[in-house]
Amino acid sequence: MKSLLRILLVEDDHDLGNVLTQYLKMNKFDVELCRSGDEAMKRILSQSYALCILDVMLPGVDGFTLAEHIKNKQDTTPFLFLTARNMKTDVLKGLKMGADDYITKPFEPEELLLRIQNILKRAGNGAESVYRIGEFYFDYSRYRLRLGDQQRDLTAREADLLKLLIDNKNTVLKRSDILKTVWGEDDFFLGRSMDVFITRLRKYLAADNRIAIQSVRGVGIMLEVNE
Known part of the structure; x- marks a missing residue:
């Protein structure tokens, strides 16, 4: 059986975190949900992921700091930020750090899934160009x-x-x-x-x-x- 792609979701909003986790699991992803930056930091240091989804504003360690640790651990791991609609400066900062995408709240889970699929679409196509x-x-x-x-x-x-x-x-x-x-x-x-x-x-x-x-x-x- 093909193993599921593992995604790290870091979101402190309880309801949103649960909704996204269930939706991504329904779409055949293995999702690890963290409620704080500190919890996520421990996971990043000990686990590898196909993709990381990081809320910018988190209790403790923020999303930008987490992204820096992801890049230091394995620079090829893609990540995207979740950000408030009125924080466009955060978006630019995230993109300069190397984020593959961002999505502004509020959003539909379907939109997040499409962005994830766009990032990972070539992961298993066997291209050797x-x-x-x-x-x-x-x-x-x-x-x-x-x-x-x-x-x-x-x-x-x-x-x-x-x-x-x-x-x-x-x-x-x-x-x-x-x-x-x-x-x-x-x-x-x-x-x-x-x-x-x-x-x-x-x-x-x-x-x-x-x-x-x-x-x-x-x-x-x-x-x-x-x-």
């Missing part, structure tokens, strides 16, 4: 970017975005098309999120001056590769 861009090797199936003996583990969303740019290298992609493909919808605030990810990818690729992610004003984004 390795791309060469300049001096870099990009292993999409493992979310890894390598230059010589230096290796960087990407988040799932970073990998999705980089693959889209590579598949369309030296071609300008409309911002709206990138957002719909990688984020699922074209939205102004998601556009801010995309800019954060573009900035990170630029830094990752800066070691090879033959590669550049160009912003074409009023049009979109292009991965320029001079081979």
Whole structure:
């Protein structure tokens, strides 16, 4: 029997935590629910998860601190934040930390499930695609970017975005098309999120001056590769 993917859910709202736990279990996930950041910290240090769902505001250790520990323990573990609708600064902070997604309260469990599925959709597809861009090797199936003996583990969303740019290298992609493909919808605030990810990818690729992610004003984004 195939083992269920294990998810860590950290949510101090008693009712919401119970609803999400039951809903995700109904959809074939193994869910561990923690009510506080301190409890979750102990789990993170001793367990591994396919995905972590972190409420930003928690008693004790907050969601951002938990995310830092997740990244230090295993940088490839995807995580998403649950945040209050009026805390957009928290969303930007979370994305800069490497969060794969966020969802604002209140929300329907179905929306959370779709976001989880989008993050994990390639986990079992057996893809073994390795791309060469300049001096870099990009292993999409493992979310890894390598230059010589230096290796960087990407988040799932970073990998999705980089693959889209590579598949369309030296071609300008409309911002709206990138957002719909990688984020699922074209939205102004998601556009801010995309800019954060573009900035990170630029830094990752800066070691090879033959590669550049160009912003074409009023049009979109292009991965320029001079081979």
